Amino acid sequence: MTRARGAVLGALAVVVAALVVYPAFGTGYGVRATLQVFMWIALAGSWNLISGLTGYVSFGHVAFFGIGAYAGSILIATAGWSWPLAALGGGIVACVLALVIGYPCLRLKGPYFAIAMLGLNEVLRALVSYFEGLTGGGNGLSLPTLDATTSIYYVMGGLAIAVTAVTYLIITSRFGLRLMTIREDEIAAEAMGIDTFRHKLGAFLLSAAGPGIAGALTARDQGYIEPISVFPLVVTVTMIVMVLFGGKGTVWGPVLGAIALFVIQEIVWARYPYVHPLLFGAIIIAVVLAMPRGVLGLLQLKYRLPRTI
Amino acid sequence: MVGQVLISGVLSGALYAMVALGLALIYGVMRVINIAHGPLLMLGAYTTYFLYSRAGMNPFLTVPIAMAALFVVGVLLQRTLVFRVVDAPELSSLLLTFGISIALVNLAQLAFTSDLRAVEFITGAWVIGGLALSKPRFIAFLFAAAVTALAFLFLKYTRLGKAIRATSQSREVALVCGINVARIHLLTFGLASALAAGGGALLAVIVAVQPEMGGVWTFKSFLVIVLGGAGNYPGALLGGLLLGLVEQLASLFLTTQLSEVVAYVLLVLVLLVRPAGLLGGRQT
Numbered sequence: 281m282t283r284a285r286g287a288v289l290g291a292l293a294v295v296v297a298a299l300v301v302y303p304a305f306g307t308g309y310g311v312r313a314t315l316q317v318f319m320w321i322a323l324a325g326s327w328n329l330i331s332g333l334t335g336y337v338s339f340g341h342v343a344f345f346g347i348g349a350y351a352g353s354i355l356i357a358t359a360g361w362s363w364p365l366a367a368l369g370g371g372i373v374a375c376v377l378a379l380v381i382g383y384p385c386l387r388l389k390g391p392y393f394a395i396a397m398l399g400l401n402e403v404l405r406a407l408v409s410y411f412e413g414l415t416g417g418g419n420g421l422s423l424p425t426l427d428a429t430t431s432i433y434y435v436m437g438g439l440a441i442a443v444t445a446v447t448y449l450i451i452t453s454r455f456g457l458r459l460m461t462i463r464e465d466e467i468a469a470e471a472m473g474i475d476t477f478r479h480k481l482g483a484f485l486l487s488a489a490g491p492g493i494a495g496a497l498t499a500r501d502q503g504y505i506e507p508i509s510v511f512p513l514v515v516t517v518t519m520i521v522m523v524l525f526g527g528k529g530t531v532w533g534p535v536l537g538a539i540a541l542f543v544i545q546e547i548v549w550a551r552y553p554y555v556h557p558l559l560f561g562a563i564i565i566a567v568v569l570a571m572p573r574g575v576l577g578l579l580q581l582k583y584r585l586p587r588t589i
Numbered sequence: 590m591v592g593q594v595l596i597s598g599v600l601s602g603a604l605y606a607m608v609a610l611g612l613a614l615i616y617g618v619m620r621v622i623n624i625a626h627g628p629l630l631m632l633g634a635y636t637t638y639f640l641y642s643r644a645g646m647n648p649f650l651t652v653p654i655a656m657a658a659l660f661v662v663g664v665l666l667q668r669t670l671v672f673r674v675v676d677a678p679e680l681s682s683l684l685l686t687f688g689i690s691i692a693l694v695n696l697a698q699l700a701f702t703s704d705l706r707a708v709e710f711i712t713g714a715w716v717i718g719g720l721a722l723s724k725p726r727f728i729a730f731l732f733a734a735a736v737t738a739l740a741f742l743f744l745k746y747t748r749l750g751k752a753i754r755a756t757s758q759s760r761e762v763a764l765v766c767g768i769n770v771a772r773i774h775l776l777t778f779g780l781a782s783a784l785a786a787g788g789g790a791l792l793a794v795i796v797a798v799q800p801e802m803g804g805v806w807t808f809k810s811f812l813v814i815v816l817g818g819a820g821n822y823p824g825a826l827l828g829g830l831l832l833g834l835v836e837q838l839a840s841l842f843l844t845t846q847l848s849e850v851v852a853y854v855l856l857v858l859v860l861l862v863r864p865a866g867l868l869g870g871r872q873t
Contacts, residue, residue, distance in 0.1 A: 337683045339624070384861040391622040392815070392860055394683050396853075398624070399808040403853045410846055463678075513804075517691060520684070554699060561692030568685045569673055 352496025374492025527574030606829025627803030633786025663782025818866025
């Protein structure tokens with residue numbers, strides 16, 4: 281192990297230890313804000329798994345968040361499961377949905393997947409409103425009261441670490457190299473004997489699990505969900521902006537983007553909620569045109585950082 | 590019942606075909622899926638609303654004005670932003686037009702508020718032999734059919750139209766033949782935006798106008814071109830009619846709340862069974 285690598289691992293350990301003891305000292309707002317950052321890291325990291333690595337843009341990743349929230353809430357409220365199990369259930373349901381969408385749409389090259397994901401959100405919202413008996417329709421679904429914010433803080437933190445660790449493992453594996461080959465040139469990847477469909481589908485399933493779990497955890501934390509609160513387009517947009525800003529296809533880009541965007545959002549943009557989407561739109565346009573590799577990509581070019589950053 | 594479904598399906602199908610033809614043109618010529626297609630339609634609808642409510646114009650006569658206005662907007666978008674990603678990986682063009690799309694919707698919310706606006710110009714229906722023919726929908730159908738027919742005549746017979754089709758078939762060969770491809774791209778994006786705007790202008794007479802009305806149209810237009818076969822312009826006609834018919838047929842059995850779900854299931858089924866579209870491959 282090189283010295284630089286040891287220093288990075290040491291610093292990481294310190295950060296994690298600080299975050300572990302933080303709820304004992306932090307304010308209610310501080311813990312809640314950190315919990316939000318964890319959620320965004322998990323969401324952005326998951327979007328990065330499919331879109332950053334394979335280049336297949338998902339415009340509807342919030343659908344997995346929303347369906348996880350509904351599955352988790354129904355399991356808690358109707359089936360009486362404990363919330364950690366229900367969160368796992370939310371992740372599994374999200375994976376099943378990803379399989380149903382991914383199977384027809386990822387077999388094809390081209391924009392089919394992106395558009396199918398664009399429509400998915402509206403469809404789920406309509407379905408949730410339609411099956412009122414199960415979901416409470418537009419009235420929403422209330423969960424029994426339970427103050428579990430601290431426990432959820434730890435689980436969400438674990439999820440953020442897990443998503444980041446999975447990203448690292450994938451990027452350093454043959455599986456990840458194949459995914460990136462698909463992104464750079466899918467036909468060449470096929471010519472080299474890569475089963476592109478199965479690789480894309482695998483990445484997509486992995487990328488759906490995190491948002492599904494995060495959705496169920498968020499639903500438990502807030503105690504109440506309704507169609508507009510768990511399927512907002514702005515969540516997908518935020519994930520995309522975070523990953524693009526930090527650097528798509530990298531391990532730490534989504535983490536960096538999530539923290540940076542969240543802090544900026546809390547400090548500056550909370551005052552101008554009406555122009556929020558406009559700013560996000562402008563950031564997306566600017567990043568795509570001016571720095572397609574994001575902040576980390578720029579740093580990588582400039583300082584010859586390792587590819588696995 | 591069947592007659593009613595046929596009539597309503599064909600009436601809405603013509604609008605679908607017209608709007609989707611715009612999306613198909615951009616995709617065919619530049620290989621770019623314009624996520625901002627729906628929001629451009631929304632801008633067309635607002636143009637009609639304001640010309641009707643402020644200037645008292647007949648909303649159907651505002652169709653050419655909305656189309657001309659959005660033609661300019663489309664050309665400007667292509668000129669300033671979209672041309673930069675025409676040759677970039679798909680990820681870039683999708684994300685760029687997605688960014689444009691959310692910015693446009695938010696601008697519309699800021700400028701026009703999220704209030705629902707209605708153009709109550711003509712209402713009611715003609716009843717012929719037990720079949721109801723909605724007046725605004727029928728007139729909108731006539732306009733949509735006329736505009737779509739003109740667009741096809743333009744593509745088929747004029748030099749510029751032929752240049753667009755040539756670029757769509759092979760950009761390199763078009764270039765070699767002396768076609769100014771960058772200008773054709775500008776023209777195509779303008780034309781596509783105009784078609785979306787025409788759809789929006791006609792839609793303003795039928796449904797409420799609001800900033801988020803466009804989103805579902807990007808999706809449905811794409812569905813139409815998948816049904817007809819991507820890059821196949823006449824296919825957009827067939828796809829539009831088919832989508833209109835299927836939606837009306839489904840509304841017999843399901844609530845209209847689920848019409849988007851029906852469209853979605855249709856997309857997934859077509860991708861599963863016949864991904865090249867019902868008419869198959871590229872014909873321009």
